Amino acid sequence: MDGIIRILRRFIGLTILICAFLFVLNIVMLSTLIFKERNEEQSPKLVVQNVASTLSRTNTSYELGEEAEKLLSQNQAWAMLVDNQGKVTWDYLLPKDLPRSYTLTEVAKFSRNYLADYPVFIWEHRDGLIVVGYPKNSYAKYQFYFLISWIKSLPLRVVFLLIGNIALVLLLTILIGTRLIKSIKPLVSGIHALGREEAVYVESKGILNDLANSINYTSDIIQVKNGKLKARDEARSNWIAGISHDIRTPLSMVLGYASELEENTAVPGEQRLQAGIIRRQGEKLRSLINDLNLVSMLEYEMQPLNVKVIRLSVIARQVVSEFLNNGLDDTYIIHLHISDESIKVKADEKLLLRAITNLVQNSISHNPEGCEIFLETSLSSDHLTCQFIVSDHGRGIPQEEYSDLMELPYSSGRKRTIHNGHGLGLPMVARITKAHQGRLILKSNAGKGLRAIIELPTG
């Protein structure tokens, strides 16, 4: 909606700008092209003035100045001097068909209109009236009369006219703009919905028909692709679940008979030990399958999260006591440092326990000669995230292997093969953290220990 209003505002602004530009342009054009006469220097008024001022009396005749004569000949005009009795006392190229004396009425008439169709212009002279005539059909003469009040109110009227024009422009642009927007609006909301990958159908009509059709088409494609993607994820996850189920059945046979042999006193001791090895390897396989299943469910977001608010300190203590209860070797020392008892997160308790157990187990199994392991909890300064840190003083891992550790073993993104373990531990931690809207940060230098940080939003 914001975008639409912005478009409308831009549209109106632009239209007003164009109008203002046109207005200024018109005024400039008007004043330069129309009101300004092309031969201003030779306008009838100037010519007649020139004639009147340069016509001088010498004894009984008159003499016209050179410049005035030139002007007259240039304009193919004639001139005459009518004295106070109505007689023509001097003339210049006066046409033969014109009378040589005029009555008062005739003077009054031609002063306002034409003298025998000649446009004439008059000016006062010491000895009478100077009349300058132009060729027929060269000038049009008009008389204007205005009421004083009309002249006085003219500026106000011009202002009103301007305001009216501006209002009209605004109204028209808003009207046209809203109509345009009305046809664009469904398209805009359609495109927004496309961004959210929702199913979209835009009614197509008018000039934007093409756009509407392609939006609908894109929406269909996205829906189909999403459907396929989902189906593929589901198929993969089902495939892993199915495989692991199929493996479980023979595995329970293997485990069952192996442990029966192991406990059977009739079997010689060495064979019983071998049966024990089979059983232990079988148990390893079982936990591997469970892990694989869990990781794949997390990967495709099919693992239901049983989320509740829990305190990090509770989880930390639980993990440590589990390890101690299960007979941790004396070469490993676990330090627990809880900075704030009350840090709470919204999380699936079992999954979070599993993630932290994995991290501690990693530290243990990658440092077979023993190490110190530190568990810490801390709160970020803005109280929005909290961290669960598992670090050790062990061998650590080279920096270039970080990215690999988060990838599933044997996936295309993993460049190196796994060294020991089944390689699911850290990928599982990373996916559990991701499922809780957190992230897993690894910091290490070879030989200086590993520091794994689980960062979660506080609950």
Add this chain to the structure above:
Amino acid sequence: MGLGADDYIVKPFLPRELVLRLMAILKRMYYSSSAPERLPAFKLGEYIVDLESAIVHRNTEEQPLTAKEHALLLKLYENQGRIVTSDALCQAVWGDDSYGYENTLMVHIRRIREKIEADPSKPLSLLTVRGLGYKLLVKEQ
């Protein structure tokens, strides 16, 4: 489970695990038929803790256990030899969302020690695991 099953086990499993689970269920059945919910009694050095009657015997002396002390001892006994986190103990006694009872828990543990330890300051049976919780050692049954 909702349909009336007592327990379930996912394959693959070890036969021993199955046997243990069956034994547990059978034990429960027999107990409930003869003496319903009979709680155990156990020996801690000179002391005999009878959880059924909530009494600690020493020679001829008898000391009663309060409800909270009884609940704590039961939880510790169920996990004997293992560390029980203070959170788990609080939850067993005060229920869910029992944050903030740590100091109260310490007082109760102290009281229990006064009843079952010869020297409460140097406990032999009810040990503190620093930073984590407590552990009950039962040497003889």
